[in-house]
Amino acid sequence: MTYQEIYNLICYKCWGDLGASPPPAAIANYLPQMIFRAHRKIQQDYNYWFMRFSITQNTIAAQEAYALPDAYKEMIEIRQQLQGDTKYLPSIPVVHFDELKYLNSARQQALYAKCYALMNNNMYLHPIPQESDIVINLHLWKFLVMTIDATFEDDLMRYGGSAIVNYVVSELKQDLDESNASARYFERFTDDMEQLQREDYRRRQSMLEDLEYNGV
Numbered sequence: 001m002t003y004q005e006i007y008n009l010i011c012y013k014c015w016g017d018l019g020a021s022p023p024p025a026a027i028a029n030y031l032p033q034m035i036f037r038a039h040r041k042i043q044q045d046y047n048y049w050f051m052r053f054s055i056t057q058n059t060i061a062a063q064e065a066y067a068l069p070d071a072y073k074e075m076i077e078i079r080q081q082l083q084g085d086t087k088y089l090p091s092i093p094v095v096h097f098d099e100l101k102y103l104n105s106a107r108q109q110a111l112y113a114k115c116y117a118l119m120n121n122n123m124y125l126h127p128i129p130q131e132s133d134i135v136i137n138l139h140l141w142k143f144l145v146m147t148i149d150a151t152f153e154d155d156l157m158r159y160g161g162s163a164i165v166n167y168v169v170s171e172l173k174q175d176l177d178e179s180n181a182s183a184r185y186f187e188r189f190t191d192d193m194e195q196l197q198r199e200d201y202r203r204r205q206s207m208l209e210d211l212e213y214n215g216v
Contacts, residue, residue, distance in 0.1 A: 001161030004150040006035060013169045013185075014176070027172070032148045038167045039146040042160060047074065047141045048196065049203045050155035057136040058083070059113075059129035064104055066123045069142060076139040078123075080112050083133040092116060100126050159199060163192035 001009070008018060010031065015021040023031065043051060051073065057066050077091040093115050095103075100117035101124075109130035117124045123138070144154045157164065166189035173182035 001157050001165075002151055002153045003035070003146070003148060003157070006157065006161055006164055007031065009165050010035070010168050010172070013165070014172050031168070034168045034171060035164060036146055036148065038164045038171075039156060040143065041167070042156060042163055042193070042196075043073075043143050046193075046197060046200075048156070048200050050159070051141045051144065052076070053140055053142045055138045055140065057123075057138060059125070059132055059134040059136060061130060061132045062109065062128060064124050064126070064128045066125070066136070068118070068121045068123055068138075069140075071143040071145050072121060073141040073143050075118060075123075076141065078113075078116055078139070079137045081135050081137065083135050088137065094118065095126075097124065100124050104128055160192065160196045163189055163196060166192055 011018050011023050015023050022028070053069075055069055059066075075094065079088045079091050081088050089112060092113055095115045095117050097117040097119040100115065103115075103126045104124070108127045110127035111129075111131055112134060113125040113127065113129065113136075115126050117126075123136075125136075144156050146152065146154065146157070166185045170182045170185035170189055173179075173185060
């Protein structure tokens with residue numbers, strides 16, 4: 001579903017026909033942020049297949065810290081390779097930031113990193129790179145970031161749009177003192193989340209992450 005389709009469906013479930021019964025102005029102004037928060041909430045406690053990304057970062061001689069990408073959530077693994085080579089070294093372990101800073105206090109440099117640490121949305125390498133021709137392959141989880149635009153649609157909205165709708169409607173019904181209706185929509189939201197996680201499990205088991213969902 002696109003952003004506009006999600007918005008319209010929420011309004012329909014709460015107020016009926018948009019032309020005859022539009023939402024109150026105060027709620028209409030606040031609704032985009034409710035959709036945005038629901039979009040983020042669904043990704044907060046679970047890593048779905050569409051949140052997995054692979055990003056490359058070239059080392060810079062004598063530089064130990066490297067910025068992580070926008071919307072970074074969690075690291076999966078880091079592998080290294082010489083620029084132009086097709087072979088990857090084994091993944092390197094993560095260590096506590098304080099341990100890495102202690103190790104790097106000697107300013108030791110090497111071609112390949114032996115471990116890394118994460119702090120303040122940065123990745124730190126040990127030993128400190130001595131060359132600029134090592135490619136760091138970061139396999140990680142990232143949040144999908146929603147844009148409040150009528151035609152915007154991402155994989156979360158495509159496969160989990162109904163979860164966004166039912167969560168926001170549940171919140172709105174609670175605000176409107178319709179507790180029973182709020183509980184019903186929250187139950188639907190829970191069912192949507194279970195279905196989305198089942199689809200995630202199916203894709204991981206079959207290793208068919210690149211196939212479109214066919215409803216089976």
